[in-house]
Amino acid sequence: MRIFKYPKWLRRLYPDSIWGIFTSNPILYLTFDDGPCPEITDWILQELRQYNAKATFFCLGKNSKNYPLLMSKIIADGHLVGNHSMRHLNGRKSGTKAFLADVEEAARYTSTxxxxxxxxxxxxxxxNLLKKAGYQTIFWSYLSYDFDLKIPVEKLVEQAKKKIKAGDIIVLHDSEKAFVNMRVLLPEILTYFSEKGFQFKAIPR
Known part of the structure; x- marks a missing residue:
C-alpha cells in the first residue's frame, strides 16, 4: 500500500521531529533527497529559479564529498542543505553506534x-541520541513516490495536485532513478501550485 499523504497520528511516534509546518498561508516545502547528482541537481536548480522557489536538499555525505561544486551551487541559490547520512543506511537495520557515526561523518560534508x-x-x-547531539529530525507529510517506476507518472501528478496542502513537506529525489518521473512531476507541481498563489520555501530553522 502506498501512502502519499502521511496521517497525522504517525507524528506521535517521533513528536520532537518535524513532519509538516502548521500554517494557513499558501506555502509548500519542497525537499530533495539523495543528491547532489551531476546534471540532475543543475536541472532542479534551474527549474526552481523559474519560480523563485526555495527548497531543502537532504544530501548524502558521499555525494556531497564527491561533488562539492554542486553543493556550492545549491547554497549559492539560497537553498537549505540537510544531512541524509553518509551512505544511506537504514536505521532500523543498523546498530546505533554505526548509524550515528555515519550521520556524523556526513555532517563533515553537509555542515548542517x-x-x-x-x-x-x-x-x-x-x-533521541541525535536530538541530544543537536540534530533536528525532519520527516515529511507528502511522499511523491517519484522513485517508484511502477506508478504511471500521470498518477503521481494527479495525486500531488489532489492531496498536497498548505504547510506540507514534500519529498522528491535528486537521483538518476527518480529523474524519470521527477522531470515531469516537479514542473507540474511548481506550475500548478504557483498558479494557485503558493510560495515554495526552505524549511524554517
Whole structure:
C-alpha cells in the first residue's frame, strides 16, 4: 500500500521531529533527497529559479564529498542543505553506534544539523541520541513516490495536485532513478501550485 499523504497520528511516534509546518498561508516545502547528482541537481536548480522557489536538499555525505561544486551551487541559490547520512543506511537495520557515526561523518560534508533518516526509518534510541547531539529530525507529510517506476507518472501528478496542502513537506529525489518521473512531476507541481498563489520555501530553522 502506498501512502502519499502521511496521517497525522504517525507524528506521535517521533513528536520532537518535524513532519509538516502548521500554517494557513499558501506555502509548500519542497525537499530533495539523495543528491547532489551531476546534471540532475543543475536541472532542479534551474527549474526552481523559474519560480523563485526555495527548497531543502537532504544530501548524502558521499555525494556531497564527491561533488562539492554542486553543493556550492545549491547554497549559492539560497537553498537549505540537510544531512541524509553518509551512505544511506537504514536505521532500523543498523546498530546505533554505526548509524550515528555515519550521520556524523556526513555532517563533515553537509555542515548542517537538519537530518532526514534514509527511508524515514530509525530507532527511537537513535532519534533521541541525535536530538541530544543537536540534530533536528525532519520527516515529511507528502511522499511523491517519484522513485517508484511502477506508478504511471500521470498518477503521481494527479495525486500531488489532489492531496498536497498548505504547510506540507514534500519529498522528491535528486537521483538518476527518480529523474524519470521527477522531470515531469516537479514542473507540474511548481506550475500548478504557483498558479494557485503558493510560495515554495526552505524549511524554517
Amino acid at each position: 544539523t537538519l537530518f532526514r533518516p534514509p527511508y524515514g526509518k530509525l530507532k527511537f534510541k537513535q532519534h
